[in-house]
Amino acid sequence: MRKKWLAIPYALWALIFSVIPILLIAIYSFCSRSPYGNIVYTFTWDNYRRFLEPIYLNVLWRSVVLAVQSTIICFLLGYPMALLIARSDIKKRSLMILLFILPLWTNFLLRTYAWMVLLRDQGVINQFLIALGIIEEPLKLLYTNGAVLLGMVYNFLPFMVLPIYAVLSKLDHSLIEAAEDLGATSLEVFMKVIFPLSIPGVISGTIMVFMPAVSTFIISDLLGGGQTILLGNLIQNQFLVARNWQFGSSISIIMISMILVCMAIMGRYREEGGELW
């Protein structure tokens, strides 16, 4: 109890940078708008009602689909990677993790710009394929849904691999031996012991990939070229271009609620461990 004052910096931080901004956004989302775009503090549902128009629901749908797709791809790529790293011996492990995290040390924007260079019509990939004679005309790679998906998977894959790796590397090896001892083949050991016990890691990874994927606007901006409007872009536009903070706020609140609901559902499974299976 004497150490209560230690919590003061944290409490201040949370108050100033989390609680107050979210409260402000929540308040704005229920405010009206003057003809010149100023905030008028009279209560209205208009900002939420407007989101129900098909054009915006479409954006929501597209964002969710892309985020789900990238999460699934991250899982399919990331799980075997995590397993591989966790299974290799200690000395190799840290090198593998380092190689994996190294790109994260460069700027997120730079990494995404680099993909633009690779995917352009005159980019490395197209030129390479033309030089090999596989294609004659450059493929349209950049400014497609595929490019956005690629960008998401590339940027968020470590967030899937690391939590799964953390769980797998702590897995008691004698459990695997016990399963073998009871007659389980390698595949059965994986399906009945290793995978069920790694589910908490899978859930953490899923949350950590899905959240940034559903809210990103830079990846869709740069690699989608404005062709693919996602929730993140919509919010950005409402605040910076349309100067409609009220509508931007209501979309933000909708997105936050969505993520909270997802986390609550997944968190329940995480607590119960392997109960899911």
Add this chain to the structure above:
Amino acid sequence: MNIIELKGVSKRFAEKDALVDINLSIRPKEFVTLLGPSGCGKTTTLRIIGGFEQPTNGDVYFEGRRINHLPPYQRQLNTVFQKYALFPHLNVYENIAFGLNIKKAAQKDIAKKVAYMLQLVNLEGFEKRKIHSLSGGQQQRIAIARALVCEPKVLLLDEPLGALDLKLRKEMQLELKKMQQQLGITFIYVTHDQEEALTMSDRVVVMSDGEIQQIGTPEDIYNEPVNQFVADFIGEGNILKGIMLEDYRVKFEEQIFPCIDKGFGNNEAVEVLVRPEDIQIVDPERGMLRGIVESVVFKGVHYEIMVRDESGTHWMIHSIHMAKNGEAVGLKILPDAIHIMKKAV
């Protein structure tokens, strides 16, 4: 026929010999204990039998068939692991049923067998319990049930009672022995606890530094240890240098004692073991050796008395009679209390 046989098995881990030329035959329905200090190779031996390690040299036979390269899941034996290794994501029923489910047994049979096993280990009604809600002793029983339900011909147990408190351990020792006799299964048991080994085993294999020191019944290894290591490791003892003058006559502490050992060379240097409980304290004039009592410690069942004899050697004596510090006493050692061992090279 022997159910398990190791012939010339050795194992090297990164330039270090873990096992050297192990030869061991285990008969059906036998309770065999591998006993030794940590790092002696007993667990490695068990893991080679279980299929978790491959021998560097030598062969492993199961009912006369060479099984060196058979993976664990194809061997007809099951293991009770040191820290139980129960599956934390499954409940008690699912843990015990694991092996039967792998074998795709009918659910009805599984239910019947699991119920029987729970009854065998005295945990009826625990089917739905979570593993982490069980005590150490209960987890231990589930681990045994999980291995036994597969009806193995051989059960391997790797220090299964190590984590339990003394009282529980003693109870489990008796229960395990009872189970083994009731089910008629071969048990291969690894422990560093000599008392445990003596209590449960039909035969004990004493190991040290990756080698077998002695194989024998508990009585054999206690009463007739072949060398100083075994004598020292099993029970407590006074070990002295001596000279075997001829059959039935040994000289130590500058005195000649009659004994019951023979077959050593005349005037061969040997080591002499006298168990502390085999020495009687008598009046000085009636003793074969004379000494002064240096300390007396009450141990419950007996007193542990240290006596320094005239040549300065310390003797440990277990006696139900008390002695006084500083008292002059005589020590009486009868022929059958003296065990002669070959001198370590």
